[in-house]
Amino acid sequence: MPELPEVETVRRGLQAVLEGARIARVEARRPDLRFPFPEKFSERLTGKTITALGRRAKYLTMYLAGGPVLICHLGMSGSFRIEMSDDSEMPDNSEMLGAFYHERSKNAVHDHVVFHVVSPKGVRSRVTFNDPRRFGFMLFSEGAPDTHPMLAGLGVEPTGNALDGGLLASLLKGRKSPLKAALLDQRLIAGLGNIYVSEALWRASLSPLRESGTIAKPGKKARQQSDALAEAIRAVIADAIAAGGSSLRDYVQTDGSLGYFQHSFAVYDREGEPCSKHGCGGHIERVVQSGRSTFYCRTCQM
DNA sequence: ATTGGCGCCTGAAAGC
DNA sequence: TGCTTTCAGGCGCCAA
Known part of the structure; x- marks a missing residue:
């Protein structure tokens, strides 16, 4: 996609x-x-x-x-x-x-x-x-x-330096919706879809079910979490662009197609597989949020 | 103001 | 085996 x-x-x-x-x-x-x-x-x-x-x-x-x-x-x-x-x-x-x-x-x-x-x-x-x-x-x-x-009406690009923990916290502050829905909202952050939202939340060890506003409360813990999530979003996007760039070179030479490429994902479409986070030991689950699949590990994503 | 759900559309995969 | 049903998802739109 x-x-x-x-x-x-x-x-x-x-x-x-x-x-x-x-x-x-x-x-x-x-x-x-x-x-x-x-x-x-x-x-x-x-x-x-x-x-x-x-x-x-x-x-x-x-x-x-x-x-x-x-x-x-x-x-x-x-x-x-x-x-x-x-x-x-x-x-x-x-x-x-x-x-x-x-x-x-x-x-x-x-x-x-x-x-x-x-x-x-x-x-x-x-x-x-x-x-x-x-x-x-x-x-x-x-x-x-x-x-x-x-x-x-589009929100901030998740590329570059604009999206940091402080900005993310201000975007999520007071929101009741789950993190999954907030990250999919193009008016907040523009460009994430169903796949990279699951991937970013897994990287940041945050549950997609969690109320968005809770990582934007005053205090050190919430600040660490919004920092981690902002960093995870930027990293997952940067990694995917890098992967696309490398597959692009080979792909264009063969048949000219410029669609999208199957990257390997840590959680997306991996229901039942062991969580690959070091020392976790949990398994990837699939839940449905607003009619869309979400993949996450309940053991390490809080 | 926010948030959740539907429909658009086709092809692949699952179900009977 | 072959037909039918379900599912996938970005995003505009509607409703609560």
Whole structure:
């Protein structure tokens, strides 16, 4: 599931091909994804030069010279695929060609948007957005994307130094909701999803069931806990971005896919397995909070 | 103001 | 074995 680290990995992959490139043509193969495509979607992109690729939380931003900013969200199942026009993936073995085309047409059902681009050196590429579940979307922002209604209310990025124990405590102070729900709330911290919330809480030895406000009370103990949680969130995100970056290099060379990558997780989807925290001896449990799975170890997470 | 729950959508996996 | 049901989850929206 694309959370912040996966989106950042996709951004880096796209940046290599798209930054400085000119959009020659855009195909939108259906009228909508999660939302209808904006008015004159293809027309407004065609002919524009892409100046930069950015990211805010789980949103990708594509900056166009003299034009709007394209905001993209991958939803649950969105991915980008990059293909050079020479199509080096095509097998030269004729026996494999049938299977190749069969597989390609099967996957192409969910190819919803195709960007045809030309690099400054004249190299042509296709960048295809594929999204089986269509929870993704693309919108234009006329001004700075941070002011777009969709992004304006987002909380602090868990990258960099902004999120420390003090800020986290101020965000959680007085909240009755469980920590799991608070960390999923994009208005507080922007970019965490179901997987990394479980991972961060496990690293910080804090229970996802615990009332958020209790780690923001006055006193040394609560302060240590909010410090630990802020540090765990930043570390889990930084580690995942690093892992995505290393898998990205290999992945792009083989088939151009820029989706998300299966990292190894300490607790996520590990129900029943022993807790890997040194000396713990507990086991990972799955509980459901607000209809979503949470994985944690009740022995070491308090 | 906060918080919890639903629905969107498809494919994989589990259940009968 | 083959059909049906459940589950996965980001996020806007609604309701309490």
